[in-house]
Amino acid sequence: MKNQNYLITALKILGIFFLLPIVISCGWIIGAIWLVFFRKKLNYNPEKQKNTTFIVSILSALSLMVMIFLPTTHTSLETIEISSNVSGQELETNQDYIIDVTYKPEDASSPNFTYNIDNSCATFKESDDDHEKAILHTKSEGTVTISVSSSTINSNSLAFTIVDNTKDTVEIDKENINDEKTRNDETEESQEAAEKPAESSTENDETEKPQEPEESSEEIYPEVINDDINITFSESVQNDTTSNYRLARVATTKKIQEYALEYHNSYFQSDHEIHTIVNSTRNTTNKLTKITPDTLDVFVYDYVDKEELDANTLFTGTPIAHYEINISSADITEIPLETDAAQTDTAAEPASDNVDTAAEPASDNVDTAAEPENETEAEPEVPPETTEMVWLSATGEKYHSIPNCGRMNPNNARQVTKDQAVSQGFGPCSKCH
Numbered sequence: 001m002k003n004q005n006y007l008i009t010a011l012k013i014l015g016i017f018f019l020l021p022i023v024i025s026c027g028w029i030i031g032a033i034w035l036v037f038f039r040k041k042l043n044y045n046p047e048k049q050k051n052t053t054f055i056v057s058i059l060s061a062l063s064l065m066v067m068i069f070l071p072t073t074h075t076s077l078e079t080i081e082i083s084s085n086v087s088g089q090e091l092e093t094n095q096d097y098i099i100d101v102t103y104k105p106e107d108a109s110s111p112n113f114t115y116n117i118d119n120s121c122a123t124f125k126e127s128d129d130d131h132e133k134a135i136l137h138t139k140s141e142g143t144v145t146i147s148v149s150s151s152t153i154n155s156n157s158l159a160f161t162i163v164d165n166t167k168d169t170v171e172i173d174k175e176n177i178n179d180e181k182t183r184n185d186e187t188e189e190s191q192e193a194a195e196k197p198a199e200s201s202t203e204n205d206e207t208e209k210p211q212e213p214e215e216s217s218e219e220i221y222p223e224v225i226n227d228d229i230n231i232t233f234s235e236s237v238q239n240d241t242t243s244n245y246r247l248a249r250v251a252t253t254k255k256i257q258e259y260a261l262e263y264h265n266s267y268f269q270s271d272h273e274i275h276t277i278v279n280s281t282r283n284t285t286n287k288l289t290k291i292t293p294d295t296l297d298v299f300v301y302d303y304v305d306k307e308e309l310d311a312n313t314l315f316t317g318t319p320i321a322h323y324e325i326n327i328s329s330a331d332i333t334e335i336p337l338e339t340d341a342a343q344t345d346t347a348a349e350p351a352s353d354n355v356d357t358a359a360e361p362a363s364d365n366v367d368t369a370a371e372p373e374n375e376t377e378a379e380p381e382v383p384p385e386t387t388e389m390v391w392l393s394a395t396g397e398k399y400h401s402i403p404n405c406g407r408m409n410p411n412n413a414r415q416v417t418k419d420q421a422v423s424q425g426f427g428p429c430s431k432c433h
Helices: 002-042 046-069 165-195 256-267 341-348 350-370 418-423
Strands: 079-083 090-092 096-104 114-117 122-126 133-138 142-150 158-163 223-225 229-234 245-250 274-279 284-292 295-302 319-326 332-334 389-392 398-400 414-417
Touching: 002 046, 079 142, 090 133, 096 142, 114 122, 122 142, 133 142, 229 256, 245 256, 256 274, 256 284, 256 295, 256 319, 389 418, 398 418, 414 418
Parallel strands: 090 158, 245 274
Antiparallel strands: 079 096, 096 133, 114 142, 122 133, 142 158, 223 229, 229 245, 274 284, 284 295, 295 319, 319 332, 389 398, 389 414
């Protein structure tokens, strides 16, 4: 019997624990019903009715307040993720970019986010219009990394590079303006030099001063080859009787064989042209000719002061190197200078030819003056007309007795009379004459 009473008591206590939340949260409904429908049943005892009504009213009010302010069950935040449609791209300064903020589970209570950024070149904060979006505002150039956190939950990170394209555009415009100004200054200097009248020589001078060679006025604006080599090019050289000479000036530390092929592709118009490249940085004069349609011949000489101002003084410096470049394959072959004496003689002989020609009449006069006066004066001999045929190479300044002298290409050689060759300024080759 006693055990049965314990069991009933235990069941009553257990029932109270199960019913207590319901009673606490919904007791105000029971109290309201009692106050409206059952309070009058206590009329037989007004004092008891008053006390009971007071107690029920207090308990009903407390139950209603508990129900209102009792915390509801909520889902905990698990993950946060941020993303952007400009990820991997460079951002421009003074712009706003939207960063999407998503979290899971979606039914989690709205968390309190913290917006993290590691550089002051931009700001990162929540959007005023949408809790699930943030605004990244760029201010200056730099690199930023952003993330979002809430309590102990951290999102992924996004990194961005901020650039000022407006500054780059302004710098490019300044460079273009400076280049244009430089070209205008060069044009004005060239025009002033062309319009300046040459000073006339004094009529009372007993001997006429030799006229210094003038630089060609056919120069064009500098062009660029091989990425960084500025070239000033001229279509002619003063006192060029063959019209085959071309002149270029450069200032680079690169060797001629490094850019000769690109120069050929840009400036050669004919296989008969003789191109001179004066490099003021390396203090060399480079001679470029074609010995076959697919072979570019390159000679390097020590530079002689102002040699480029006259075709007759070109290539009078000491030979330094000799190369042959295959135009199709770009293969470069260095030719030993000791095996190319003929070309060296060709480059060094123009001045000596003029000396020999000028000296011959003087020697004749000496012989004539030395003859005895009592001898019978001989009739002057009439030199016979020369019909000897000689060969001219495509690029040289000498005439030859054979079409394949030295490194001469017989396929490009042409045959004329010796008188014609001499009248055109060609001298005899020291190897075959």
